[in-house]
Amino acid sequence: MPETEVAAAELPEEVAGAIDELRRHYPTAEALLLPALHFAQKHWGGWLPEEAILAVAAELDLAPAKVLGVVTFYDLFHQSPIGRHRVRVCTNLSCALRGGQEILESVKRHLGVGENEVSADGRCSVAEFECLGACEQAPMMMVDDEYHPRLTPQSAAEILEGLD
Amino acid sequence: MAAEAILLRRSHGATALQAPVPLEAYRGDGGYEGLEKALSMEPGDVIEEVKASGLRGRGGAGFPAGVKWGFIPKETDQPKYLVCNADESEPGTFKDRLLMETDPHQLIEGCAICCYAVGAHICYIYIRGEYVRQAEILETAIREAYDAGVLGDNVLKSGFKLDMRVHRGAGAYICGEETGMLESLEGKRGQPRVKPPFPAIIGAFGAPTVINNVETLCNVPHVMTRGAQWFSDVGTDERNTGPKLYCISGHVERPGVYEFPIGVTLDELLEAAGGVLGGKALKAFIPGGASAALLGAEHSHLPMDFDSLAKVGSMLGSAAVVVMDETTCLVRAVQRLAKFFAHESCGQCTPCREGTNWSQLVLGRIERGEGRPEDPDLLLRMTANMSGTALCALADACVGPVRSLVQNFRPEIEEHLAAGRCPHPYRPVFEETA
Ligand code: SF4
Ligand code: FES
Numbered sequence: 001m002p003e004t005e006v007a008a009a010e011l012p013e014e015v016a017g018a019i020d021e022l023r024r025h026y027p028t029a030e031a032l033l034l035p036a037l038h039f040a041q042k043h044w045g046g047w048l049p050e051e052a053i054l055a056v057a058a059e060l061d062l063a064p065a066k067v068l069g070v071v072t073f074y075d076l077f078h079q080s081p082i083g084r085h086r087v088r089v090c091t092n093l094s095c096a097l098r099g100g101q102e103i104l105e106s107v108k109r110h111l112g113v114g115e116n117e118v119s120a121d122g123r124c125s126v127a128e129f130e131c132l133g134a135c136e137q138a139p140m141m142m143v144d145d146e147y148h149p150r151l152t153p154q155s156a157a158e159i160l161e162g163l164d
Numbered sequence: 165m166a167a168e169a170i171l172l173r174r175s176h177g178a179t180a181l182q183a184p185v186p187l188e189a190y191r192g193d194g195g196y197e198g199l200e201k202a203l204s205m206e207p208g209d210v211i212e213e214v215k216a217s218g219l220r221g222r223g224g225a226g227f228p229a230g231v232k233w234g235f236i237p238k239e240t241d242q243p244k245y246l247v248c249n250a251d252e253s254e255p256g257t258f259k260d261r262l263l264m265e266t267d268p269h270q271l272i273e274g275c276a277i278c279c280y281a282v283g284a285h286i287c288y289i290y291i292r293g294e295y296v297r298q299a300e301i302l303e304t305a306i307r308e309a310y311d312a313g314v315l316g317d318n319v320l321k322s323g324f325k326l327d328m329r330v331h332r333g334a335g336a337y338i339c340g341e342e343t344g345m346l347e348s349l350e351g352k353r354g355q356p357r358v359k360p361p362f363p364a365i366i367g368a369f370g371a372p373t374v375i376n377n378v379e380t381l382c383n384v385p386h387v388m389t390r391g392a393q394w395f396s397d398v399g400t401d402e403r404n405t406g407p408k409l410y411c412i413s414g415h416v417e418r419p420g421v422y423e424f425p426i427g428v429t430l431d432e433l434l435e436a437a438g439g440v441l442g443g444k445a446l447k448a449f450i451p452g453g454a455s456a457a458l459l460g461a462e463h464s465h466l467p468m469d470f471d472s473l474a475k476v477g478s479m480l481g482s483a484a485v486v487v488m489d490e491t492t493c494l495v496r497a498v499q500r501l502a503k504f505f506a507h508e509s510c511g512q513c514t515p516c517r518e519g520t521n522w523s524q525l526v527l528g529r530i531e532r533g534e535g536r537p538e539d540p541d542l543l544l545r546m547t548a549n550m551s552g553t554a555l556c557a558l559a560d561a562c563v564g565p566v567r568s569l570v571q572n573f574r575p576e577i578e579e580h581l582a583a584g585r586c587p588h589p590y591r592p593v594f595e596e597t598a
Contacts, residue, residue: 027369093450097415098414131504134261138413
């Protein structure tokens, strides 16, 4: 954690409530950490500011460093703001064989961003991703939670244009 | 080879996201009869039936499922758990996604039978974090099952109690390794544990735990309804039994999931999938997911089962077949896989952490035309140091493609070295062929 003191935010009621719901299904509170971080990330607009990490740690009675260690281990937790839409382009083998790398380049060019950057209008953040488990739809990308199959640079651009 | 769809029988067609089969339709079609049958038997007899079927784990390692269940201690004061491994993340593999999307109750039924057999009252389905829609589909199906009395305090009025939860991962391939998965389930970084002890003795939360893959568990209802004998009659021989889902992707006309009795050949699979894309010639294929050794076209007639592939130094693994046509640069292809393993190494073991990254660096310089004459042998030495020296199978998974590139396709590396550049035509962006 950086030097500056950040007060632990109160965990918003809906997040705390959702965690409480889960307690009886798990023998330890620690096991609620991944679900709690998912809830918190959703609440905080797709990323986990320090206050969120502290709040989750307090709720589950875990050391903040421990929570931070978990956050940094997993690809789906973010520690900096992301765009309104998260664009993930798969460049792993099955996608690469059908042009996945070219799709990534064209998406970055289209939005004028580099890897893991947010477009100037705050709309999209782009990331190269490992296999997303939809290799039969190669080359593919996910925008937020939706799959977009069998892309060409043109069709990928149209999808991006259609986002709010 | 005749291909009666068993696992996919309700999935009409293999690839598109479609409405999942609801509980009522599932039941109308004989669903949950396997669970009813199991509940009418002694738990130990259910385990024996699964053992007799010869069902081997469909997650990669191929360990007999019934034997695994048999390791769970019967007399213990601790709770027991089933963790269903739905953390499908291996490049080229998407069969579990399809099973969960289209027929979630088949999985729920398989999980319930396993829990009854081993005496577990809690089942966690650990699903990869990226599968958001699939997690929602499973949650809806689980709610249906609770409402219908298939789950809960009195499973199908048998007195057996079962709680089932979907637990989402958060994007880490290594959580597909069973002890990495347990760590992650417990709320930690998904770093694999030292084995032994094995999860059957000390698993989730320190208690006895069965971990089975989605496809493995989806087979179980069919073993119960049709019997072990039927199951073991399907396949190559008594060590390679049952129906199997093969994923095929890459340079192929109709990529997707295809169901065959275990032991289909690549030629047969390719025929079902419309052949190599654009009618080109086959250069190489990966028969069993990113960690399997690459094979050349001369092996396309081999039965793709656990043992036949092991004989030629490869493996069935997750049965994810990736097809590469004559224009493919294999150095580039393997470099991409090595990059994946380097990204996904959890970093605990030096041979894995350093070896995976070094592999991709050496392959990268060969591909750029900056390779050195000693590089092929260097790669062989490195993979020898990575093999069997790390805590889990990830280091060896990287060894599979890298070593096979040198052993089976050395001339291709030499060509790069001699030319001082990649000799293969650049592969253009995919264009619709239809
Ligand atoms: S082999 Fe690699 S992934 Fe497995 S425990 Fe060691 S460092 Fe982690
Ligand atoms: S390789 Fe791209 S989704 Fe699997």
